Amino acid sequence: MTTRIFVPRDAAAVACGADEVAKAIAVAANKAKVDVAIVRNGSRGMLWLEPLVEIEDKGERFAFGPVTPADAEKLVASLAAGQSAAKIKNPLAHGRTEEIGFFKRQTRLTFARCGLTDPVSLEDYKAHGGYAGLAKALKMKPAAIVDEVAKSGLRGRGGAGFPTGIKWKTVHDTPMGQQKYIVCNADEGDSGTFADRMIMEGDPFVLIEGMTIAGIAVGATKGYIYLRSEYPHAGIALNEAIAAARKASYLGPKIAGSKFAFDIEVRKGAGAYVCGEETSLLESLEGKRGIVRAKPPLPAHKGLFGQPTVINNVLSLAAVPFILAEGAKAYADYGMGRSRGTMPIQLAGNIKHGGLFETAFGITLGVLVDDIGGGTTTGRPVKAVQVGGPLGAYFPRGYFDTPFDYEAFAARDGLIGHAGVVVFDDTVDMAKQARFAFDFCAIESCGKCTPCRIGAVRGRETMDKVIAGTSRDANLAVVEDLCNTMKFGSLCALGGFTPYPVMSALAHFPEDFGRKRKLPAAAE
Amino acid sequence: MTAVEPWSEARTRQIVAGHTHLEGPLMPILHAVQEAFGMVPEAAVPVIAEELNLSRAEVHGVVSFYHDFRREPAGKHVLKLCRAEACQAMGCESLVKRAEDRLGVDCGHTSADGRVTLEPVYCLGLCATAPSAMIDGRIVGRLDAVKLDKILKEAGA
Numbered sequence: 001m002t003t004r005i006f007v008p009r010d011a012a013a014v015a016c017g018a019d020e021v022a023k024a025i026a027v028a029a030n031k032a033k034v035d036v037a038i039v040r041n042g043s044r045g046m047l048w049l050e051p052l053v054e055i056e057d058k059g060e061r062f063a064f065g066p067v068t069p070a071d072a073e074k075l076v077a078s079l080a081a082g083q084s085a086a087k088i089k090n091p092l093a094h095g096r097t098e099e100i101g102f103f104k105r106q107t108r109l110t111f112a113r114c115g116l117t118d119p120v121s122l123e124d125y126k127a128h129g130g131y132a133g134l135a136k137a138l139k140m141k142p143a144a145i146v147d148e149v150a151k152s153g154l155r156g157r158g159g160a161g162f163p164t165g166i167k168w169k170t171v172h173d174t175p176m177g178q179q180k181y182i183v184c185n186a187d188e189g190d191s192g193t194f195a196d197r198m199i200m201e202g203d204p205f206v207l208i209e210g211m212t213i214a215g216i217a218v219g220a221t222k223g224y225i226y227l228r229s230e231y232p233h234a235g236i237a238l239n240e241a242i243a244a245a246r247k248a249s250y251l252g253p254k255i256a257g258s259k260f261a262f263d264i265e266v267r268k269g270a271g272a273y274v275c276g277e278e279t280s281l282l283e284s285l286e287g288k289r290g291i292v293r294a295k296p297p298l299p300a301h302k303g304l305f306g307q308p309t310v311i312n313n314v315l316s317l318a319a320v321p322f323i324l325a326e327g328a329k330a331y332a333d334y335g336m337g338r339s340r341g342t343m344p345i346q347l348a349g350n351i352k353h354g355g356l357f358e359t360a361f362g363i364t365l366g367v368l369v370d371d372i373g374g375g376t377t378t379g380r381p382v383k384a385v386q387v388g389g390p391l392g393a394y395f396p397r398g399y400f401d402t403p404f405d406y407e408a409f410a411a412r413d414g415l416i417g418h419a420g421v422v423v424f425d426d427t428v429d430m431a432k433q434a435r436f437a438f439d440f441c442a443i444e445s446c447g448k449c450t451p452c453r454i455g456a457v458r459g460r461e462t463m464d465k466v467i468a469g470t471s472r473d474a475n476l477a478v479v480e481d482l483c484n485t486m487k488f489g490s491l492c493a494l495g496g497f498t499p500y501p502v503m504s505a506l507a508h509f510p511e512d513f514g515r516k517r518k519l520p521a522a523a524e
Numbered sequence: 525m526t527a528v529e530p531w532s533e534a535r536t537r538q539i540v541a542g543h544t545h546l547e548g549p550l551m552p553i554l555h556a557v558q559e560a561f562g563m564v565p566e567a568a569v570p571v572i573a574e575e576l577n578l579s580r581a582e583v584h585g586v587v588s589f590y591h592d593f594r595r596e597p598a599g600k601h602v603l604k605l606c607r608a609e610a611c612q613a614m615g616c617e618s619l620v621k622r623a624e625d626r627l628g629v630d631c632g633h634t635s636a637d638g639r640v641t642l643e644p645v646y647c648l649g650l651c652a653t654a655p656s657a658m659i660d661g662r663i664v665g666r667l668d669a670v671k672l673d674k675i676l677k678e679a680g681a
Binding site: 011012014015016047048050188189190191192193194196197229230231232233265267268269270271272273284285286287288289290305346347348349350351354355377386389390420422423424425428433436440443444446 | 548549551585614
């Protein structure tokens with residue numbers, strides 16, 4: 001009997017040696033004459049265990065990790081000796097994959113299939129509920145599809161949290177008979193985030209299905225995925241999946257035999273962080289410098305090549321098939337306040353159990369970092385956590401009671417952004433992190449607006465003076481003033497949000513800036 | 525690294541012609557030109573501009589805007605080290621310093637013997653297996669001094 005062995009093709013697994021492990025299994029199995037089929041699946045998201053090898057036993061999957069090629073040979077030897085996966089005694093054995101606490105505690109709606117299936121097998125996708133959302137959508141009027149997405153409460157997962165349904169309705173309501181576009185923002189540049197990458201590598205069809213449903217809903221026939229060049233593995237998986245979907249008429253002139261036409265093309269970025277900003281991305285797709293556009297006009301009215309365009313993040317579009325298949329209510333039943341559904345949260349940086357944790361909104365930062373993440377990997381105390389990428393605020397331990405919710409983070413001068421959580425231990429110097437925030441903005445600014453272009457450079461210089469101890473108070477006043485100008489005067493979030501990491505570092509860790517900590521009573 | 529061809533005007537025109545059916549073809553063209561020649565040579569700019577009916581300034585503006593496009597050839601090997609926050613939290617800066625010392629150049633430059641170009645990258649999306657690197661397109665996670673030294677040795681530095 002053939003034993004199926006799963007070795008992820010996810011970039012994080014590959015970066016830790018998954019390709020070599022897969023090869024070692026194939027060679028050892030061949031030599032020992034063990035009948036195995038190696039499936040290159042997506043990642044289960046428990047990245048501290050990568051490469052995580054799963055061996056199937058009577059329909060159940062057992063996890064081993066992190067596996068080296070030498071460990072892989074031992075696993076094959078155990079199989080050759082007639083042991084079943086459930087019985088293999090090995091220090092790397094973790095039992096049933098789905099019983100591992102980190103996995104079991106999740107609510108996987110968007111990532112339901114990621115890691116479970118062969119990412120580029122359309123058959124596998126359909127066998128696990130894929131294209132059920134499209135089937136429902138094809139029986140509905142386009143306006144009803146838009147309404148369903150609106151009712152789900154889905155908000156833009158890229159960071160801004162704008163209601164997806166409103167974007168779609170705006171494009172739906174523009175006159176028919178003109179070219180409209182669906183653009184997927186896959187320029188996931190925030191440090192600490194990798195959910196877009198994981199879903200594109202682990203379940204690319206869910207994104208393709210989401211974009212197809214969007215196309216039908218608003219009357220668009222062409223979709224672009226703007227993929228950052230740092231993600232070559234995602235590009236390969238997407239293109240394989242697109243080819244398979246085209247072959248089976250899930251993309252092309254007659255989607256699943258219907259009257260609707262839709263096709264998708266993957267376009268590669270070129271290393272500009274600012275192109276994750278939607279209007280800059282559109283400029284880049286048109287073949288121009290990635291300079292931010294002033295709004296209005298909104299992309300929904302005049303987007304790609306001046307045509308009505310839906311531009312959504314990967315995770316927003318990937319949430320759509322579930323919403324259509326199970327209904328808006330099933331999605332909206334999860335979450336808290338105005339943050340409905342689930343969020344694929346990414347635990348990263350100096351964290352013991354880093355990975356992807358999809359859960360309903362409302363979980364607290366402390367539970368995520370201490371409980372699920374297990375604290376730091378260095379074993380030192382957590383000093384700061386940056387949530388939401390390079391433009392997100394640094395939160396101290398005192399804020400660990402903050403629930404994961406757009407409004408709750410905003411109320412504490414932070415943001416959840418794309419839900420990346422980067423943990424730092426007590427060796428971090430927050431003045432240096434503040435300097436880096438300015439530095440990054442200076443490197444990546446598109447240069448269109450003055451507050452961002454000049455403010456970032458002046459901020460970096462001024463932080464250098466602060467760090468050197470030159471007229472500290474006067475220079476910190478300059479930093480605060482610059483942040484104020486950038487926050488309210490910048491055209492987009494790059495300049496506008498750089499003050500978040502700077503000001504939060506200064507507010508919560510004044511000692512690192514040579515300032516005395518204010519007594520709690522004196523705090524606002 | 526894949527072998528690069530010497531600059532050729534005819535080859536550039538051929539590359540452009542292979543992309544003109546696309547909407548907004550300039551970025552795919554520049555990627556293809558760089559793949560062929562290892563860089564976007566100055567001489568390619570007026571050729572691409574003419575073929576696409578753009579001004580040279582427009583094409584130059586795009587080439588110079590994006591970090592990925594090279595205007596000088598890279599070293600024989602390209603080592604990118606991630607310097608973004610998640611990798612910072614895992615000590616990437618000491619690895620950058622180590623690589624700089626070994627190669628005798630600051631990050632962003634090519635070693636004097638032309639063997640290795642050392643570049644920063646801001647996030648490879650491997651943030652839970654940090655620090656991360658990319659050597660000639662191959663990604664490496666959980667980078668440490670031992671792994672870095674091995675990479676540099678293999679690159680002949």
